[in-house]
Amino acid sequence: xxxxxxxxxxxxxxxxxxxxxxxxxxxxxxxxxxxxxxxxxxxxxxxxxxxxxxxxxxxxxxxxxxxxxxxxxxxxxxxxxxxxxxxxxxxxxxxxxxxxxxxxxxxxxxxxxxxxxxxxxxxxxxxxxxxxxxxxxxxxxxxxxxxxxxxxxxx
Numbered sequence: 421x422x423x424x425x426x427x428x429x430x431x432x433x434x435x436x437x438x439x440x441x442x443x444x445x446x447x448x449x450x451x452x453x454x455x456x457x458x459x460x461x462x463x464x465x466x467x468x469x470x471x472x473x474x475x476x477x478x479x480x481x482x483x484x485x486x487x488x489x490x491x492x493x494x495x496x497x498x499x500x501x502x503x504x505x506x507x508x509x510x511x512x513x514x515x516x517x518x519x520x521x522x523x524x525x526x527x528x529x530x531x532x533x534x535x536x537x538x539x540x541x542x543x544x545x546x547x548x549x550x551x552x553x554x555x556x557x558x559x560x561x562x563x564x565x566x567x568x569x570x571x572x573x574x575x
Contacts (some may be wrong), residue, residue, distance in 0.1 A: 440509055441486040443498040444550040447473040450487055457523035499551030508553040516542045516558040538571035
């Protein structure tokens with residue numbers, strides 16, 4: 421007979437409702453890159469018998485990012501195999517310029533230098549060594565929806 425247990429929460433306390441799960445050609449290397457570039461903290465690493473990562477997770481700021489190695493036999497392909505990705509991960513940081521500089525120093529490709537944007541963020545874009553695209557921003561000023569619309573229309 422099983423003993424009664426306390427109810428399990430459908431969403432664990434340390435998780436958010438939506439969590440990106442990236443497929444990488446070289447997920448173990450990706451863990452190292454995200455640690456160096458974005459200050460990620462590794463939470464879980466589950467290597468399979470063949471050395472590929474079956475699952476990994478890390479925390480960047482207050483958010484979790486999950487990773488897995490490419491597994492063609494399961495239909496799991498990363499952006500390099502697919503010749504790009506239609507997805508961009510958005511990352512808010514304390515200092516966008518320093519974060520972009522650090523990411524480029526450890527292997528990211530700068531695709532859009534940081535600049536002050538009409539919506540109130542200082543914003544730039546990168547591609548990581550695994551083909552995933554990132555937008556990186558620091559909020560620098562509050563803008564009303566009317567001010568944002570007027571600034572966009574003036575472009």
